[in-house]
Amino acid sequence: MSIEKVARLAGVSKATVSRVLNQHPGVRPETRSNVLDAISACGYQPNLLARQLRTAQSNMLLVLVSDIANPFCSLVVQGIEAEAEAHGYYILLCNSASQLRRETAYLSLLTGKVVDGVITMDAAACLQELKDLIGDAPWVQCAEYDPAISASSVTIDNRQAAFETVHYLAAKGRKQIALVNCDMRYLYSHQRESGYREALSALDISWNSVAYAGNISCEAGRDAMRELLARPSLPDAVFAVSDVLAIGVMRAAQEAGLRVPEDLAVVGFDGIPLTSSLNPPLTTIVQPMNQMGARSVQLLLERIRQPRAAVVHDLLPWQRLERASS
Amino acid sequence: MSIEKVARLAGVSKATVSRVLNQHPGVRPETRSNVLDAISACGYQPNLLARQLRTAQSNMLLVLVSDIANPFCSLVVQGIEAEAEAHGYYILLCNSASQLRRETAYLSLLTGKVVDGVITMDAAACLQELKDLIGDAPWVQCAEYDPAISASSVTIDNRQAAFETVHYLAAKGRKQIALVNCDMRYLYSHQRESGYREALSALDISWNSVAYAGNISCEAGRDAMRELLARPSLPDAVFAVSDVLAIGVMRAAQEAGLRVPEDLAVVGFDGIPLTSSLNPPLTTIVQPMNQMGARSVQLLLERIRQPRAAVVHDLLPWQRLERASS
DNA sequence: CTGTTAGCGCTTTCAA
DNA sequence: TTGAAAGCGCTAACAG
Numbered sequence: 304m305s306i307e308k309v310a311r312l313a314g315v316s317k318a319t320v321s322r323v324l325n326q327h328p329g330v331r332p333e334t335r336s337n338v339l340d341a342i343s344a345c346g347y348q349p350n351l352l353a354r355q356l357r358t359a360q361s362n363m364l365l366v367l368v369s370d371i372a373n374p375f376c377s378l379v380v381q382g383i384e385a386e387a388e389a390h391g392y393y394i395l396l397c398n399s400a401s402q403l404r405r406e407t408a409y410l411s412l413l414t415g416k417v418v419d420g421v422i423t424m425d426a427a428a429c430l431q432e433l434k435d436l437i438g439d440a441p442w443v444q445c446a447e448y449d450p451a452i453s454a455s456s457v458t459i460d461n462r463q464a465a466f467e468t469v470h471y472l473a474a475k476g477r478k479q480i481a482l483v484n485c486d487m488r489y490l491y492s493h494q495r496e497s498g499y500r501e502a503l504s505a506l507d508i509s510w511n512s513v514a515y516a517g518n519i520s521c522e523a524g525r526d527a528m529r530e531l532l533a534r535p536s537l538p539d540a541v542f543a544v545s546d547v548l549a550i551g552v553m554r555a556a557q558e559a560g561l562r563v564p565e566d567l568a569v570v571g572f573d574g575i576p577l578t579s580s581l582n583p584p585l586t587t588i589v590q591p592m593n594q595m596g597a598r599s600v601q602l603l604l605e606r607i608r609q610p611r612a613a614v615v616h617d618l619l620p621w622q623r624l625e626r627a628s629s
Numbered sequence: 630m631s632i633e634k635v636a637r638l639a640g641v642s643k644a645t646v647s648r649v650l651n652q653h654p655g656v657r658p659e660t661r662s663n664v665l666d667a668i669s670a671c672g673y674q675p676n677l678l679a680r681q682l683r684t685a686q687s688n689m690l691l692v693l694v695s696d697i698a699n700p701f702c703s704l705v706v707q708g709i710e711a712e713a714e715a716h717g718y719y720i721l722l723c724n725s726a727s728q729l730r731r732e733t734a735y736l737s738l739l740t741g742k743v744v745d746g747v748i749t750m751d752a753a754a755c756l757q758e759l760k761d762l763i764g765d766a767p768w769v770q771c772a773e774y775d776p777a778i779s780a781s782s783v784t785i786d787n788r789q790a791a792f793e794t795v796h797y798l799a800a801k802g803r804k805q806i807a808l809v810n811c812d813m814r815y816l817y818s819h820q821r822e823s824g825y826r827e828a829l830s831a832l833d834i835s836w837n838s839v840a841y842a843g844n845i846s847c848e849a850g851r852d853a854m855r856e857l858l859a860r861p862s863l864p865d866a867v868f869a870v871s872d873v874l875a876i877g878v879m880r881a882a883q884e885a886g887l888r889v890p891e892d893l894a895v896v897g898f899d900g901i902p903l904t905s906s907l908n909p910p911l912t913t914i915v916q917p918m919n920q921m922g923a924r925s926v927q928l929l930l931e932r933i934r935q936p937r938a939a940v941v942h943d944l945l946p947w948q949r950l951e952r953a954s955s
Numbered sequence: 956c957t958g959t960t961a962g963c964g965c966t967t968t969c970a971a
Numbered sequence: 972t973t974g975a976a977a978g979c980g981c982t983a984a985c986a987g
Binding site for chain 1: 632674675676677678679680681682687697698699703706707710714719720721722723724734735737739740741742743759846847848850851859861871878879880886901902905906907908910
């Protein structure tokens with residue numbers, strides 16, 4: 304069922320079949336339809352592996368995600384996939400769980416020419432290790448990036464978003480604004496904490512309280528909130544660096560008998576859809592997830608076509624979605 | 630940077646380098662270490678495309694998912710990925726959104742020998758169309774399957790789970806048990822509705838009410854619940870065929886001033902983690918998501934190794950997780 | 956407009 | 972224990 308068989312069936316050469324397959328101009332219509340007939344007659348399907356080997360391009364993109372079960376990640380992946388599809392590219396997904404072993408395995412596909420480029424969404428702290436494995440293959444860092452790495456990135460201005468959020472809560476009359484942060488291996492974690500602290504000092508508020516969640520899950524958010532509640536001075540607002548954490552924060556608050564938003568305002572981050580259906584609906588900082596994915600693909604494809612294209616660091620706009628939780 | 634270069638550098642033939650690369654026995658230790666030295670000296674990385682073409686196997690598995698942003702799907706995918714990794718396989722993910730065009734594109738990778746087999750999680754109603762595209766390539770249907778298709782499947786006993794759930798609610802004293810179902814393109818949707826109806830008739834309860842959500846999102850669940858609430862006779866319990874829908878159901882109930890569980894018991898389905906952090910925590914029917922993914926991979930690999938292995942339809946155990954919502 | 960030929964980089968007989 | 976050579980299925984010069 305190779306191209307050779309089709310060629311024999313149609314009474315032409317392999318080259319002609321190839322031309323028809325790739326819609327090259329300059330094939331006599333009659334020959335063309337003969338070939339097409341032969342193809343459908345024997346149900347021929349081109350061997351993509353052979354084609355990719357020959358043309359040295361695979362039309363596949365590797366996406367390295369730390370946790371696909373995190374809705375933020377999966378929504379960015381949706382954006383990646385849609386844009387990739389629009390350009391005739393396929394997505395190979397690696398749910399790395401930030402495990403170097405797994406990442407290494409998948410990255411061998413990059414060096415092994417099975418994929419044309421890679422988009423990483425892993426924690427900044429993990430990126431440095433990937434650097435050597437990726438070498439100078441086409442690479443775009445999405446949502447997270449290491450400033451010391453010369454690969455393009457697509458993010459939002461996390462520091463600014465956090466800064467504005469604290470101002471927003473203060474304007475709402477909140478005096479004791481706490482932060483539920485996560486793993487400091489993430490750059491955004493540092494950036495959002497900076498924004499938080501800078502805003503407090505700009506507002507001349509000395510009260511502050513920060514708890515760190517062990518991972519990005521509701522349970523971790525709940526634990527972090529419990530920690531906050533165990534401290535001598537209680538917050539009247541909590542800003543969580545992720546919606547998923549915020550869900551746990553609200554839960555812990557409610558378990559402790561606090562009313563949201565009366566006793567405690569809660570604001571999340573990311574803008575995942577289900578925040579609108581929580582009890583109460585959650586105020587959140589929306590990241591343009593689809594767009595971040597799409598833009599990453601665009602930058603990656605540019606780099607694939609033009610390996611020495613300039614490195615760019617894109618900052619996309621975020622927005623606040625105000626709901627009942629604050 | 631091909632195998633040829635390494636061969637020259639080590640002063641051996643390509644064949645010997647290949648033997649070392651593939652840990653074939655019968656290479657003199659000294660030759661072996663020479664080759665290894667040459668490999669690291671020039672930073673050689675094998676071209677996997679060429680290898681795959683030659684050996685006619687890629688160690689890649691295609692996974693066709695209808696919606697990766699659905700936590701149930703992403704948790705199954707996690708199970709798939711972990712098991713695949715344990716066997717040295719990679720995952721190519723297609724987030725089909727049940728669009729035939731996209732599925733067709735990805736399935737050309739199957740016929741094109743880029744992947745060794747496929748796991749589908751798409752709605753049963755879509756599977757028939759995929760049948761021709763997949764032909765008799767290795768295929769396992771996960772979570773959803775079409776009984777008329779001769780490919781192995783991995784699911785739970787949906788009918789039984791629904792049947793038991795209605796009994797559970799009745800035992801709790803609920804008399805008016807409604808069902809929030811989804812898209813009837815899914816087989817599980819039929820099966821769970823059958824279980825629901827059979828249980829009601831076994832219990833001699835004639836009251837019933839079913840609403841259909843347009844898709845699997847909180848919003849759709851909310852709309853379905855609003856529809857239920859607009860009917861003349863109100864339910865005192867709702868069984869939703871998905872946790873995500875149940876979140877919307879609870880929201881709509883609370884918006885209508887109903888207390889959960891006092892006025893309305895709510896039970897979900899799937900067992901996604903965040904159900905434990907909802908307000909109130911949601912009672913749910915837990916599917917063994919990781920295990921379903923893992924088992925699918927096992928069956929698929931068996932079939933890849935043994936193309937005429939028997940078709941099996943695996944039923945995995947589910948369990949009820951009782952929480953405050955009921 | 957079409958055919959011949961070479962070769963992508965690898966593995967795998969077969970022979971030495 | 973190692974090498975030479977064939978070939979996986981395709982595309983792309985180069986001729987004709």
